[in-house]
Amino acid sequence: MKSFLGIDLGSTTTKAVLLDDGGSVLGRGITNSRSNYHLAADIARDEANVDARFTLLDRALEAAGETGEEAVQFRKRLLYHFRKVQQLAQLASLRDKALVEARGGRLGHHGAPLEDRLARLFEDLETNWRKPRLGGAARSDFFRDQASGDFARMAEKLADRALPFDVLMSVFDKVIIQVENERIDLTFEGNIRRALVSCLENESPERRARYEAAVLSVADTPLDTVRSIGTGYGRQTLPFPKDSIRSEILCHGLGAHVMFPKTTTVLDIGGQDTKAIQVDGDGIVTSFQMNDRCAAGCGRYLGYIADEMNMGVHELGPLAMQSTRHVKINSTCTVFAGAELRDRLTMGQRREDILAGLHRAIILRAMALLARSGGVADEFTFTGGVANNPAAVQALRQLVEENYGSRTLNISPNSIFTGALGAALFALRASQEVANA
C-alpha cells in the first residue's frame, strides 16, 4: 500500500502523519524531540506506522463484516497488549542499562546492595506496570514521563539511609537518556505477534483463527512510503533533499485547511514561536506574521511559569480558569517570568488570578500578530500546544470577539498534528505532480 509521510520536527515534540493515496489519515505518531532530531523523526514515523497498521486493521475488520461489539473489544484489547509489549521492551532495556550503571561507573562503590535494590525495583515495575494510557494519539505521556513517575514512586519506597532516593534517581536519569537514544524495535510487525498471543489467550480457537488471520494479513501488508516531506523548527536537520522540506508556515496553513476547510485565519502558538497565518480557499498561505527573535509569549513561557510554580504545564490553564479577579500583566518576557510572578505573589495576588492575567497577556501578543497578518476572518483555527489550554482559548475567544466580532473558532483534538498533516499532504501532492507530469 502506498503512503505519504509528513514529519514536523518541533522544538519540543516531533510529529508524523501518514496519508494513504486518497488523502485519508492512516496514522499519527508523536515523540519528544530529544536532542537527537534524526532519532525523534524515526520514532515518530514508526509510531505513525503502528497507528497506520491499526487503521488498516480497522479497515480489514470492517471489510470482513466484523463491526460488532466483540470486534471493537478485541481491537481495544489488542492495542492495550501491544502497548504493553512495547513498553515492557523499553522497560527491560532500562533495567539492563541501570544494572550496568550500578555495577560500574560512578556508583560502583555502592556495590551489590544497589544492584539488589534496582533489581527489586524493576521487578516491581514490571509486575505493576500501569495500564498504558491509550488516550488519543495526542497523548503527552511518553515512555520517559510514565517511567519516571513510576520509578520515582518505587524509589521513594525502597530508599533508605544507605541508598538514598537521590542515588536511585540518578541511575534513572542517566539511563533514561540512553534508552531514549537507542533504537528498540517498537514496530507493529515486530511486536504484534506477542501482543496477539496474550490478547487471544482466552478466546475460542475459531475466533482466535479469525482474528489472527486479520491481524497477520495487516502485518504483512507492505506500507510503502513513496514520498516524505519534512517541516518544523528542526527541518533543516532532516536527512531529506531540499525539495522535500517545506516551511512550517505553509504546512500549518494547509494542515488547518484540511482539518477545517473553511479556515481563513490560523493562529499557531508553539513552544518557540507564534504564527498568524491567512490562507485562501485551497489552504495556500497568502500572508503570515511571526514573532521576532524574542520568544516572549510563546508556549515556552508557560513552561517557565509552570516550573516556577512547581506545577505541570497542563495544570496552568485549569487553575487560571478559576480566577475571579482581573489582574493586568503587560510583560510576557520569558527571562523575567519568574520575577514577575514572585513580585505579584508577594503583593498578595492570588495564583489563579495572576495566571489568568498571564494567559491573557500571551493572547494579547498573539492578537498583535494576527492584526499584522491581516486580522481574524471566519473561520478561525487555533493550533499548537497552547490550543489545548482552556484559559488561553477563553482569552482568545474573548479578545477576538471584542476586536473582530463573532467568529467560528476551530480547535481540533489533533491540532498538534497540523503541521505534519500539511507536510504529508504536500508529499501526496508532490507525488501526484510527478505522476501527472
Add this chain to the structure above:
Amino acid sequence: MSEPDPKAAGAVKDASMIKQKEMIAGHFSALSRAKESGKKVVYTFVPGNLTELLHAFDVLPVYPEINALQSGMRKKSGAYITEAERLGHSEDVCTYVKCDIGMLKAGNIGPTGEKLPEPDLLLLSYTGCFTFMKWFELLKREYHCPVAMLHVPYQGDGEFTPAMRDYVVDQLRTEVIPKLEQITGKKLDEAKLEEALARSSVAEDDLVWVLESAKNKPSPIDAYFGGVYYIGPIFTAFRGTDLAVDYYRTLRAEVQQRLDLGLGPLTPEGEMKNERYRLVVEGPPNWTSFNEFWKMFADEGAVVVASSYTKVGGMYDAGFRHDPTRPLETLAEYCAGCYTNLNLPSRISMLEKYVREYSADGLLINSVKSCNSFSAGQLMILREVEQRTGVPGGFIETDLVDPRYFSAANVKNRIESYLQMIEQKRRNAGARVSVQVPAAVAPKTRLAVLP
C-alpha cells in the same frame, strides 16, 4: 547610505569594485591627513547631502551613517552600541547613532583603521528624520563646533511646491553657504559648483541605467545587496567628482557585459545561475550579518530587482538629475526628493511601479527596529501594494547595526516561508486537476491538486 567593503560582494572582483575600494581608501586617507593638509572637515548625512557644494568649498565630508554601517560590517558595532548604552542611551535609540557615539568614544577610528578628524562644521540636512537633529546635538556637545541647519520640508502632501523650494534655497543662501564660507575663509566658487553638478548628472545617468538593467530576465544585478555597493560613491563623498563619473562608466560597461552574456548577478557565492524569484525590497539591509542575509536570498534563487533603500540618497530613476544651470534650486529639489522625505502614498506608488515594471513576484519588507523613517507605516504599505498589484507581500524584522536584533534562524525561516508561499501561489494558479478529499480528512471539500 552605503560604502561597504567591496570584498564582500562575491568571489569575483570586478574592476568597478577595485576602483571603489581605492576611492574609499583615498578618501579616508585624505581625512586622516586633513589637519596637516589644512583641509576643513564637515560631518553630514547621506539623505539630502550637499556634496557638490562641499566640493566647491574644497572641504572633506564625513558621513556618520556610513561609519556606523561600516562598523556593523566589520563586527564592531555591537561593542560600540553597548558602550553608548552604558553612557545612558536607551535601547530604543537608532543604532546608527549609538554605534557612532560608541565609535567616537573608542577613539574615532574609521573603517580603514585611520583616525577620523574632528569636524569643523556639522551640516545638518534635515530630511524627514528627527533623529538627525538629536544625533548632531550629541555631536555638537562632543566637538563644540558650529552647526548649519538645513530644514527640508517633508513632502506631506506628496509634492514639493515652489514655495518649499524657495524656503530651502533661502536657507542655503543665508545659513549653509555663509557657514561654509566662515570655516573655509573663502567665497563660494559658483563655477566650481556648476561643474560638479554637471558631473553628478553624468554619473546619475549611468547609475539609473545600471539599476534599470534589473528589468531584464535574468537580472544581471541584485538591486539591493549589490545595489548598496552601486550607490556607494554617488550617495557619499564622490558625487560630482571625476572619480564618480569614471566609476559609473566602468560599472555600466561591466553590467552591459553581463547582460550580453546573459549572466545573473554576483552573490557571496559567485554568480547566481538560476533566477527563481524576483523581489522588490523595501527597507534598509542588515549590516551586521550582511553576507549571511544576502546568502539567504541567493541560496533560494531570489534576486532583488528593485529596492527603496537604494533611493535614500536620491530618486534618480524617477527622473531627477542635478541641474548645473539652477545650482541652488537643484540642490533643494534633490534634498526634498530623498526616499524618506516622501509621504506614504508616494512610497506606495513607487513600490507599486517597481513591482510592475520589474515584473516582480513579491514585495518583501525588511523592517529595521532602529529606523522610524523607514518603519513607520510599513505594514500599511505592504497591504496596499499587495492589493494593488496582487503579488504577495512578506515581512521580516532585523536591525541596521545591532547584532542582537538579527536572529538568523528566525529571518531565514521567514524568508524561506515567504518564497515557498510565492511558489505555492504560482503553482496553484496553474492548478488544473482536483480530487475529492475523503470525508475522514475534510468533510465536504474539494482540494486542488497540482498538475
